[in-house]
Amino acid sequence: MLWASEDAPQRPGYIYRWVCGGYVGYPKSVRPSINWKHIDGPLLYYRDGQMHWLTLWERLCCWLGRDDAESIEHKRRPDLYA
Numbered sequence: 001m002l003w004a005s006e007d008a009p010q011r012p013g014y015i016y017r018w019v020c021g022g023y024v025g026y027p028k029s030v031r032p033s034i035n036w037k038h039i040d041g042p043l044l045y046y047r048d049g050q051m052h053w054l055t056l057w058e059r060l061c062c063w064l065g066r067d068d069a070e071s072i073e074h075k076r077r078p079d080l081y082a
Contacts, residue, residue: 024048032069046073047080
């Protein structure tokens with residue numbers, strides 16, 4: 001993740017979003033992932049670096065193969081796909 005001001009040069013291959021008074025940049029190639037072995041429980045890392053603790057229902061859907069990291073991210077953060 002990279003913080004940048006509005007007038008800073010942008011790196012090719014990065015997506016920039018306005019967050020809390022500055023831009024956050026992340027590579028286009030990054031995909032969401034789930035850390036199943038986190039000490040506090042399963043944790044989803046969004047492609048922009050934010051985190052989400054998986055609910056019991058989301059865990060169950062993943063274990064049954066109905067959902068994966070990308071489908072959960074798409075449901076919770078549709079703005080990342082705009």
